[in-house]
Every structure is written in structure tokens, then in C-alpha cells.
Amino acid sequence: MTLATDQQSTDQQSTDQQSTDQQSAGQQSASGPNVDPQPAQDPGLDEQLAAERAHLDGSRTALRRMRERAEALFATGAQVAGDPFAAETLGRTLSRRVAELADDPTTPLFFGRLDFGQADPDHAGRRYHIGRRHVTDEIGEPLVLDWRAPVSRSFYRASVRDPQGVATRRRFGFANGVLTSFEDEHLDRGEELGTTSRILTAEIERPRVGPMRDIVATIQPEQDELVRAELAESICVQGAPGTGKTAVGLHRAAYLLYLHRERLRRSGVLIIGPNRAFLSYIAAVLPALGEVEVEQSTVEDLVARVPVRAVDDPATAALKHDPRLAEVLCRALWGYVRKPEEPIVLSDGSFRWRIGADALRRVVDEARREGLPYGTGRERVRARVVGLLQQQVEARRAESPSDTWLRRTGRSRPVAGFLDEVWPAVTPEGLLHSLFSDPALLADAAGDLLTAEEQALLLWAKPARTPKATKWTAADAVLIDEAAGLVERPASFGHVVVDEAQDLSPMQCRAIARRSEHGSITLLGDLAQGTAPWAARDWRDSLAHLGKPDAAVVPLTVGFRVPAAVVAFANRLLPALAVDVPPAESLRRDGALDIRTVTELTAATVAEVRAALAHDGSIAVIAADDAVDGLRAALTDAGITTATVDDVEAGARVTVVPATLVKGLEYDHVIVAEPAAIVAAEPRGLHRLYVVLTRAVSRLAVLHRDPLPDPLT
Numbered sequence: 105m106t107l108a109t110d111q112q113s114t115d116q117q118s119t120d121q122q123s124t125d126q127q128s129a130g131q132q133s134a135s136g137p138n139v140d141p142q143p144a145q146d147p148g149l150d151e152q153l154a155a156e157r158a159h160l161d162g163s164r165t166a167l168r169r170m171r172e173r174a175e176a177l178f179a180t181g182a183q184v185a186g187d188p189f190a191a192e193t194l195g196r197t198l199s200r201r202v203a204e205l206a207d208d209p210t211t212p213l214f215f216g217r218l219d220f221g222q223a224d225p226d227h228a229g230r231r232y233h234i235g236r237r238h239v240t241d242e243i244g245e246p247l248v249l250d251w252r253a254p255v256s257r258s259f260y261r262a263s264v265r266d267p268q269g270v271a272t273r274r275r276f277g278f279a280n281g282v283l284t285s286f287e288d289e290h291l292d293r294g295e296e297l298g299t300t301s302r303i304l305t306a307e308i309e310r311p312r313v314g315p316m317r318d319i320v321a322t323i324q325p326e327q328d329e330l331v332r333a334e335l336a337e338s339i340c341v342q343g344a345p346g347t348g349k350t351a352v353g354l355h356r357a358a359y360l361l362y363l364h365r366e367r368l369r370r371s372g373v374l375i376i377g378p379n380r381a382f383l384s385y386i387a388a389v390l391p392a393l394g395e396v397e398v399e400q401s402t403v404e405d406l407v408a409r410v411p412v413r414a415v416d417d418p419a420t421a422a423l424k425h426d427p428r429l430a431e432v433l434c435r436a437l438w439g440y441v442r443k444p445e446e447p448i449v450l451s452d453g454s455f456r457w458r459i460g461a462d463a464l465r466r467v468v469d470e471a472r473r474e475g476l477p478y479g480t481g482r483e484r485v486r487a488r489v490v491g492l493l494q495q496q497v498e499a500r501r502a503e504s505p506s507d508t509w510l511r512r513t514g515r516s517r518p519v520a521g522f523l524d525e526v527w528p529a530v531t532p533e534g535l536l537h538s539l540f541s542d543p544a545l546l547a548d549a550a551g552d553l554l555t556a557e558e559q560a561l562l563l564w565a566k567p568a569r570t571p572k573a574t575k576w577t578a579a580d581a582v583l584i585d586e587a588a589g590l591v592e593r594p595a596s597f598g599h600v601v602v603d604e605a606q607d608l609s610p611m612q613c614r615a616i617a618r619r620s621e622h623g624s625i626t627l628l629g630d631l632a633q634g635t636a637p638w639a640a641r642d643w644r645d646s647l648a649h650l651g652k653p654d655a656a657v658v659p660l661t662v663g664f665r666v667p668a669a670v671v672a673f674a675n676r677l678l679p680a681l682a683v684d685v686p687p688a689e690s691l692r693r694d695g696a697l698d699i700r701t702v703t704e705l706t707a708a709t710v711a712e713v714r715a716a717l718a719h720d721g722s723i724a725v726i727a728a729d730d731a732v733d734g735l736r737a738a739l740t741d742a743g744i745t746t747a748t749v750d751d752v753e754a755g756a757r758v759t760v761v762p763a764t765l766v767k768g769l770e771y772d773h774v775i776v777a778e779p780a781a782i783v784a785a786e787p788r789g790l791h792r793l794y795v796v797l798t799r800a801v802s803r804l805a806v807l808h809r810d811p812l813p814d815p816l817t
């Protein structure tokens with residue numbers, strides 16, 4: 105094993121509180137079991153470090169040249185394109201290319217190197233630097249290979265047992281974009297660091313500041329297998345807190361975009377997260393990997409056809425998220441289609457055209473059999489009716505009617521009136537408004553599916569007069585989206601990544617299924633963290649509602665965030681959570697756990713925050729939602745600036761976070777104020793507490809005046 109560090113920059117860095125990569129690397133360098141104890145004294149290593157820095161400088165210059173070329177093309181693109189559409193398309197492509205080639209001086213251009221052995225049939229004796237994107241020199245020779253390129257796979261997967269032709273794998277340590285160290289594994293000599301790599305350790309232990317970062321430099325083999333799964337493959341990842349599910353999902357999106365760029369650009373990639381705070385936390389990861397065109401949304405935003413202005417009581421909300429409602433809506437909608445009883449008669453100048461009721465019944469039956477969405481079916485019937493009239497005109501006049509005639513006839517009063525009678529236009533909002541206002545209509549659609557009590561839960565006591573005047577709830581919005589999907593199918597994304605998926609209701613799963621019908625999904629979650637009333641208990645159910653019943657459920661079991669002592673404490677809750685999840689093992693042996701009974705909670709919290717400020721990194725005070733304002737005010741009174749959870753770029757190091765918004769986030773130092781209140785605030789309060797206790801990267805302090813919830817004691 106070889107390790108080199110630049111001693112001078114290590115010394116410099118150790119006085120710099122922010123520069124953590126190097127600091128940790130420096131501290132680790134002499135202590136790891138597989139590490140050369142006096143690395144920097146080896147002159148050969150110093151020369152190698154200098155050569156690597158020269159390669160980095162050369163690569164940066166080359167990237168700048170590539171970007172300048174793209175910018176020049178962008179500037180002239182509009183003039184050379186033949187027409188406005190081509191100009192716009194070209195302009196978009198080029199501006200994206202310019203954005204992709206952006207060079208962030210604080211992010212290393214490469215983080216690894218592969219030296220292939222002489223015996224490798226494809227890359228004998230070749231050396232590749234692996235980085236965030238391809239960089240080529242002026243004659244097109246690669247200076248840095250994209251981490252997603254086929255060759256780069258060996259960087260993540262090669263091992264002593266299966267070296268894949270690799271003789272040496274080198275990992276680089278950086279501080280603020282400056283290359284400061286490297287670490288070699290000579291696989292051909294049986295050397296392998298695995299999770300003891302000090303560069304991996306430094307990355308995991310670095311204090312967290314600001315938004316989430318990519319993990320390209322240290323993706324682990326079990327993660328890489330998921331990241332590089334085929335586009336057609338849908339996968340469900342069950343992983344304990346901090347096992348890298350979010351990281352895997354985002355890197356898989358980047359990988360698929362690289363491999364299937366054109367296809368996915370047309371259909372799109374969608375990332376779904378639990379709330380906007382979470383989305384802003386992860387928003388920087390894909391752009392850092394050069395992917396600037398990925399849509400991100402919460403499920404609520406995905407189905408936001410109507411404004412949400414009311415709240416359901418819990419029983420009604422639970423019922424509205426029940427998959428039986430899908431069938432109720434389907435029946436209610438198709439219940440509008442009637443059997444034609446009257447002929448269509450159309451006067452056209454001196455002619456009269458007529459289609460009998462039997463022929464019309466056949467048209468309607470046929471359109472129904474085709475299984476089209478309701479709205480498409482209505483237009484199909486209109487087109488067929490016009491077609492039948494056209495045939496009569498052609499037979500009588502021996503010439504085809506004009507397009508104008510066909511269009512006018514389709515909109516004529518007899519044809520439109522017929523359609524309104526047998527296949528009326530229905531809006532999704534209108535359908536739901538009628539269904540929840542009219543007991544007879546609801547009973548017709550739901551008679552054998554919902555009990556009388558359930559139907560009563562859905563019916564409004566005082567219906568608004570119109571759909572527009574209705575105060576819709578969040579669950580109504582999901583139902584309206586379901587109805588909209590029956591009227592007209594939404595476009596399908598090529599790939600959808602769903603994070604914190606354990607909280608999706610069956611009806612929310614269906615909303616996502618409609619948007620991934622022709623694509624694949626990556627479902628990420630942890631059954632133990634399910635806090636919604638309808639949270640999943642078995643991934644198979646969620647996958648069935650998502651339309652991907654055969655997707656594999658793959659566990660991730662190595663924890664990168666939460667220190668072992670904190671995991672052990674949080675895991676005391678697991679038996680009470682009634683879920684069957686594989687246990688996870690923490691990679692982090694460091695970290696601190698402090699559980700304290702206090703007499704004055706607010707004062708103790710302020711004191712704890714003050715103490716935490718002496719350390720590096722972010723600090724979160726997590727409390728029951730209704731306690732947040734009071735704690736924030738107390739901190740402000742004490743002269744401590746606090747940020748809100750949705751402001752990830754905020755300068756303040758302290759964030760006061762309501763327990764219901766902390767899912768998916770992480771902070772170096774977490775202070776949990778009164779766990780019993782968090783548990784008492786909602787039916788799945790213990791699950792919520794499990795989420796809260798697993799947010800800490802380095803230190804967890806639990807302050808309580810009331811007794812701790814039973815499972816924790």
C-alpha cells in the first residue's frame with residue numbers, strides 16, 4: 105500500500121477549520137493499519153504528487169479550452185442553424201454543453217487513477233485518470249475519463265479477488281480543489297483497503313456544511329451495482345438511515361443520462377422527494393456531475409392541478425388514499441357513457457345525412473373496447489361518426505368533402521349534441537365534485553366497494569356549487585390526478601427516482617406509475633422510517649401500485665452517516681416499529697451520544713447549541729413542530745442566528761427543524777429536544793423519532809424533561 109500526503113499543505117490546513125478533507129487525511133495518514141507510516145518523506149512519492157498536480161493543471165486547461173470552444177459555437181449557433189426551430193434546438197444543446205463543461209475550482213477534476221496490468225487484453229499497460237466528466241486534449245486523447253464510462257467501472261468494482269485487469273488503483277485526496285495526497289492499492293500484489301481507505305474515511309467524516317455533495321470518488325461496490333443497473337431495470341432499495349440511498353438514486357440518474365443521453369433527453373428523468381426542503385438539499389448533486397436537466401418534484405407538486413385549501417380529517421384522508429378509490433373513480437367516469445338511443449340527423453343544404461342508433465351503438469362499443477383514455481375515446485367516437493357521414497357524402501356526390509366540411513361537421517350541433525349525450529366531456533375536477541356531492545352517484549360507483557359509512561366519509565355536508573369554488577384537500581388533489589389520468593394519459597418519463605418512498609400511499613404510487621408507464625423507476629426508502637398514516641409495510645405492495653411488480657428489492661446495509669453508538673441507540677426503537685428490515689452496520693466508530701435529563705428544556709437547548717458551536721459543521725435543533733417557534737425565539741434572544749430548514753445556502757450554522765421536515769437531511773451535531781413530545785405529536789410518532797435520531801453525522805444530544813419513550817429506556 106502506498107500513501108503520499110503533502111506535509112506542507114497538511115500543516116497549513118490543520119489551522120483551517122473549514123478545510124476538512126486534508127485535515128482528516130493528514131490525521132489519518134499515519135494511523136491506518138495499511139498505511140505507510142512516513143509517506144511524504146519518500147522522494148519518489150513527492151515526485152509522483154507533483155506529476156499528478158501537473159496532470160490536474162493540464163486537465164483544467166484542456167477543460168477551459170473545451171468550454172471556450174462550446175461557448176464560441178453557442179455564440180454562432182443561431183446564425184448557422186437553418187430555421188428557428190433548429191436554432192433553438194441547437195442553442196439549447198450548446199448552452200447545456202457549456203453548462204456541463206463548467207469547472208468548479210473547489211471540486212477536483214479527477215479523484216482516481218487506474219493502472220492496467222500488461223496482461224489486460226484491452227488496456228494493457230494503460231493508465232486512466234477517473235473524474236466527473238471527460239476531458240480531452242487538443243487531439244482528442246483522454247486526460248480524464250468520465251466516472252460513468254465503461255472502463256471506470258473497474259475503479260469501483262475491481263478487487264484482489266477480481267482485479268479486472270487493474271494492477272493499481274489510486275485515490276486522490278483534495279483540499280479546496282488542490283491535490284494534496286494519494287493512496288494506492290496494488291491489487292496485483294494482493295493489497296486492498298476496502299472501507300478502511302483513509303480517503304473514504306475522510307469523506308465520510310468530513311463536517312457537513314450546506315447542501316448534499318456527490319459521492320463519485322467513493323461509491324462502494326454494492327452501491328455501484330445499483331448505480332449501473334440497466335435502464336430497463338426497475339429497482340427498489342431498502343436501506344437503513346444513512347446507507348446512501350439518496351446518493352445512489354442521484355448517481356443512478358446521472359449514470360443513465362450519460363448512457364442513454366438522447367433517449368432520456370426526450371422522455372426526461374424525474375426525481376421525486378418528500379418535501380421542498382429536501383429537494384433544495386439535494387439540488388446541487390446532479391449539476392455537480394454535469395447533469396443540468398433533471399426535473400425534481402414532490403408528489404404534492406406533481407399532482408397540483410388544483411390549489412389545496414382544506415384539510416381532511418385523518419379517517420377521510422386515509423380512505424381517499426385507499427386504492428379502492430381508483431376503481432370508484434374509474435366506474436364513475438365510465439358511468440357517463442350511455443347507449444345511443446337516437447339517430448343522428450344532419451341537414452346540409454339540400455341534403456340530409458343520417459346515422460341510425462344501431463350503427464352509433466357499434467361505434468360507441470368499439471371505442472370502449474379499445475381501452476382508450478376517456479377523452480381520447482370521446483374524440484375517437486366523434487371521428488368515426490364524421491367518417492360515417494363522410495362515406496355517405498362520398499357515395500352521394502362522388503367526391504370527398506373538404507377538410508373544412510369534416511371539421512365543421514364534427515363540431516355541428518347534431519354531432520356535438522350526440523356526444524354530449526352518450527360520451528359527455530368530463531373534467532377531473534368535475535368528476536370528483538359530482539361524486540362527492542351526490543350520494544346516488546357515489547353509491548352507483550362505490551356500492552360494493554365502500555361501506556355506507558365510508559361513503560358518508562367522502563360526501564360533503566355542504567358541497568360548493570362548482571368545482572372551482574370547492575376547497576380541495578391534498579388527498580383530493582391525488583384523486584383529481586387519478587381522474588385526469590383516466591381522461592388523458594400523462595407523458596411518461598424515461599426514468600423516475602422516488603426517494604423516501606415508504607411514505608407513499610397507494611394512490612400516490614399510482615400517480616407516479618402513470619408518469620413512468622413506459623420507463624423504469626428507482627424506488628428508495630426504509631420501511632422503518634414510514635411516518636405517513638398509509639406508510640408501506642411491504643415493498644411488494646408499493647411496487648404493485650407503481651406498476652413494477654417484478655422489480656428486485658435490494659438491501660443496502662452499510663451506514664455512512666450515523667456513528668455506531670447513535671445507531672445502537674436509535675435501533676432500540678426498531679422492535680416497536682413493527683417492520684421487517686435488515687439491520688445495518690455503521691462504518692463510523694467515532695461520534696458521541698449524550699442523553700440528558702434537564703429541568704429547563706429551552707435553557708438547556710440554548711446551552712447545548714452554544715457548546716456545539718465550538719465544533720466544526722452544521723447544528724440542528726430538532727423538536728416537535730409546535731415547539732420550533734419557541735426554541736428559535738430563545739436562540740435568537742441568546743444572540744444565536746438560526747436558519748430555516750428550506751434555506752440550505754444560509755450562512756447560519758444552526759437550523760431549528762420541525763421533526764416532520766427532517767427526513768432525508770443530516771447535520772453534524774443534532775440536538776433532539778423532548779423526544780416524548782415528538783412521539784406524542786402523531787400516530788406514527790415512534791417512527792418519526794427513529795428518523796429524528798438518525799440525522800446525526802458526528803454527535804447526538806438528546807435533552808428531555810419528560811421520561812424518554814418506553815422503547816428507548
Ligand SMILES: Nc1ncnc2c1ncn2[C@@H]1O[C@H](COP(=O)(O)OP(=O)(O)OP(=O)(O)O)[C@@H](O)[C@H]1O
Pocket residue numbers: 307308317318319322323324327343344345346347348349350351352630664665767768769770798
Ligand atoms: N460511498 C459513499 N462515500 C462517501 N459518503 C457516502 C457514501 N455513501 C453515502 N455517503 C454519505 O452518507 C450520507 C448519507 O447518505 P444518504 O443521504 O444518501 O443516505 P440515505 O440512505 O438516503 O439516508 P436516509 O435514510 O436518512 O434518507 C451522505 O452524507 C452521503 O454523502
